[in-house]
Amino acid sequence: MNDDSILLRRPLGELIAEQLRQDIYNRRIELGDRLIEADLAERFDVSRSTIREALKILEQEKLVLSKARKGTFVCRFTEEDLDELTEVRLIIESRAFVKALTHMEDKDFNVLADILTEMKQEAEIGDWNKLFDLDMLFHQTVVNRCGNVRLVKIYESIRVQIRVYIAHLDRYYTSFNSFYKEHKDLYNVLLKRDAGLVKKKIEDHIEYVEEKLLRNNKS
Amino acid sequence: MNDDSILLRRPLGELIAEQLRQDIYNRRIELGDRLIEADLAERFDVSRSTIREALKILEQEKLVLSKARKGTFVCRFTEEDLDELTEVRLIIESRAFVKALTHMEDKDFNVLADILTEMKQEAEIGDWNKLFDLDMLFHQTVVNRCGNVRLVKIYESIRVQIRVYIAHLDRYYTSFNSFYKEHKDLYNVLLKRDAGLVKKKIEDHIEYVEEKLLRNNKS
DNA sequence: AGTTTTTCTATTGTCAACAATTATTTGAAT
DNA sequence: ATTCAAATAATTGTTGACAATAGAAAAACT
Structure with missing residues (x-):
């Protein structure tokens, strides 16, 4: 050994x-x-x-x-798998984000802000791998504050699978910068602490990332 | 061996x-x-x-x-665990039941009807253990038809945990018959195939079972 | 030649034994 | 008697070996 x-x-x-x-x-x-x-x-x-x-x-x-x-x-992930994963991700995040609002403090927002600045840098460099890791971190950071350990665990598992799916794509649809901007927007909505708004935004956000980034990328 | x-x-x-x-x-x-x-x-x-x-x-x-x-x-389940489990259960079922509507055929409804008749019998006999197993089966049967394998798997795990929690309770709050009737009602709503109605009913149903059955039963 | 049967090989399933770690008991010192 | 330290026992972590199985190759048959 x-x-x-x-x-x-x-x-x-x-x-x-x-x-x-x-x-x-x-x-x-x-x-x-x-x-x-x-x-x-x-x-x-x-x-x-x-x-x-x-x-x-x-x-x-x-x-x-x-x-x-x-x-x-x-596991060989197909587009059907991505559909399933996205659905689960959506119902978990749309709940977790709203619930996280009640638990998130200033320091949590600071963590998010730090992730965003890193994201901006990586967007300029153009390293998708790093960007995806930061994306994962961003979402996980919020979900972690939802107050339900089981939800967090389930989300983790889903997120890892999506990460693998992404890692094995060959081309992506969107630009680095719009990817960063999407998260910046999401962050700004969170800051407002308006449950209804957050719910709508996170749902749109997931849809956006799926559609513009992961779909239709036959290389 | x-x-x-x-x-x-x-x-x-x-x-x-x-x-x-x-x-x-x-x-x-x-x-x-x-x-x-x-x-x-x-x-x-x-x-x-x-x-x-x-x-x-x-x-x-x-x-x-x-x-x-x-x-x-x-694992020693506490009331906090039950809270968490119920939350996860709620968001999964409220989605899965609605989605199941599009996939469920006559034979699926027949399966549910059979479960209900068994439930009625067990309600008269008064065997909580059997009733809970039938309850599990009823919900799982619907969720299985939601078209998302991952959602089904997650639900399974959650359901097993709730089952264990229930198994280790000493007293229950509600009568056997109202437990049966709750499911009968749920079944009738499913038959109407109205998404909005189903969503509301399943949420109420879960709340009902939790409140009337599992809470406040210090023996 | 093509098909079925047999043999062989690669790989997983299961086991019993050893090593490392934690918990418990014993024994000394105060 | 109480507290601390050392010795002991109980239990998990890890290993290498053997058994059972599935898949590939070889052989036999038509």
């Missing part, structure tokens, strides 16, 4: 799950790939049981599907 | 998870109990790895929480 394991206090399986997740984000692992336990065990210098643990975690996040005695495969 | 394992085509871990789930429903295992892998392994005459697999499944369903190196414990 590797010696760093002593430094890291989390179970080994989680660390490996995290690694694999990153690999999927970065397309080192492609959708549809079969993951062979023995190979991964060798690669990470760890026993198969530990790999199995990691795969179970990814399976729970729906990033991977293992069929008994057939092996485990990286 | 046990010989039946050849008859059963599912992984052993899943079978054991199912067993444990039932044990929690039937209060053979109490909330807060610690589950010791070695003991379970002996009880089911199976290796610890298999038990670990089962526990991972239950953990994913949030019925059990395992802290690294501290052991795994059956």
Whole structure:
């Protein structure tokens, strides 16, 4: 076993799950790939049981599907999957954002503002990957304040799946700057703390991102 | 290993998870109990790895929480948990029921009708456990037709948790018959296939069941 | 040649044993 | 008696090996 394991206090399986997740984000692992336990065990210098643990975690996040005695495969996301994910995302966020209004304090807004400035920078550089991560962070930051741990967890899982879908797209429809501006607008609406307005805005926002960014990008 | 394992085509871990789930429903295992892998392994005459697999499944369903190196414990549901669960349940069902309207056919309604007649019988006998299982089945049947697999899965998990919460209550507030009647009403509204009406009814229904059945039952 | 059956191989399912960690008990010192 | 420290026991984390299964390759049959 590797010696760093002593430094890291989390179970080994989680660390490996995290690694694999990153690999999927970065397309080192492609959708549809079969993951062979023995190979991964060798690669990470760890026993198969530990790999199995990691795969179970990814399976729970729906990033991977293992069929008994057939092996485990990286989920291949289709447009139908995106439809499903978007629907779930919509009903969760439209609730969570409104509820978050009652819990969010100044420091939370500051965090959002920081994310926005980073977003602006990355928009100028033009790094979609970073932009998506910031997007994820922005939304998660708000949802985290909704006061319902279970809702937060569910959202996390959905968001990761969308992130993977995005990571494996080849082209995007919108410009960097309009992507930033969308979030800036969303932020401004949040500042007003008007429930009705927020509900409408977040719904429009999700629709916007889906339509202008993710749809119709045959490369 | 046990010989039946050849008859059963599912992984052993899943079978054991199912067993444990039932044990929690039937209060053979109490909330807060610690589950010791070695003991379970002996009880089911199976290796610890298999038990670990089962526990991972239950953990994913949030019925059990395992802290690294501290052991795994059956989740102890509080009223706050019920609040959270009810909120998630509400936003999912109010969406799923409306969407199900477009997909439900006659045979689906027949299934519901059958559940209702069974419910009526059990209401006369007075078996809360059976009634709750039928309740679960009723709602799940509709949600299953919403056309979004992910929503269905999420709902399943939430529903199981609520089921456990209910199983560990000592007294209920409402009469058997009004419980049956509530579902009968819900069924009638579904028959009308009016989206707005259904949305309102399912929200009221959930509120009703929570308030009249689950709240304020200090025994 | 094409099809079915058999053999072989790669891979997952399961197990029992060992290592690391946490909890409990014992024993000393004050 | 109480508190702290060391030794002990109980339990989880991890491993490597064996068994069962599915898929591929080879062989036999027509």
